[in-house]
Amino acid sequence: MAPGLAAGWNERESGAHGIEVGTHRQRSDRFEEACQVLIGLLSPQETITFKGSCYELTDARSNPKPVQQPHPPICIGSSGEKRTLRTAARCTQDWNFDSGTPERFSGARDVLHQHCTDVGRDPAEIPLSGQVQFTGDSAATAATAAAPHAAGRGSRSSTCVRRTHRPHWSRWPERCRSCAEAARSPCPSATERLLKRAQSRVTRRGD
Numbered sequence: 001m002a003p004g005l006a007a008g009w010n011e012r013e014s015g016a017h018g019i020e021v022g023t024h025r026q027r028s029d030r031f032e033e034a035c036q037v038l039i040g041l042l043s044p045q046e047t048i049t050f051k052g053s054c055y056e057l058t059d060a061r062s063n064p065k066p067v068q069q070p071h072p073p074i075c076i077g078s079s080g081e082k083r084t085l086r087t088a089a090r091c092t093q094d095w096n097f098d099s100g101t102p103e104r105f106s107g108a109r110d111v112l113h114q115h116c117t118d119v120g121r122d123p124a125e126i127p128l129s130g131q132v133q134f135t136g137d138s139a140a141t142a143a144t145a146a147a148p149h150a151a152g153r154g155s156r157s158s159t160c161v162r163r164t165h166r167p168h169w170s171r172w173p174e175r176c177r178s179c180a181e182a183a184r185s186p187c188p189s190a191t192e193r194l195l196k197r198a199q200s201r202v203t204r205r206g207d
Helices: 011-016 024-042 084-091 102-119 138-150 180-184 188-206
Strands: 048-051 056-060 075-077 094-097 128-130
Touching: 024 048, 024 056, 024 084, 075 084, 084 102, 094 102
Parallel strands: 075 094, 094 128
Antiparallel strands: 048 056
8 A cells, every 4th residue: 555645726626525625824734734644643652642723632543554564655645835745755655746747747856855954854865756748649758758867867666676686665775775766766777677677568559
């Protein structure tokens, strides 16, 4: 399990669940607290007590506990520079860029890395990913997916590129620290394999 979280924006989806979307600030406040609450509930401790402006829990329990320890990896999808990327720097184990050009991806990534520095976290601990819309053209879609890598801004896989360690977000960066490729970015062969696999899937769906 890898929960994917974001601050939310779709009024129709929120309304269907009786939730008011609210202002940007309200959504960011809820999102920041929700990340802390979710991580606390999924972590090994028996209970969690939390008091915020949006959520309040007293000796709350969540059982059974997940197999993944210390908790399942949290994937945060965001590009908001002031709040959501700051929350991602504090809480996420995988950052997903919502949409946009390689330049926007690069800019958001740099902001995320700065937030990581501000909170005392190594940016290399956070794998990066992005969303690519299928346009009906398999080759063009694959090229769009490859653009951040080709521009030298690429994301990396959370799996050890030398296949020496089993993928596990909580220990992979430390166990691969001596491997420069794994700690910083995937080697070219790994990137090429990922792109070929994505193009193959896109082609099959297009057919």
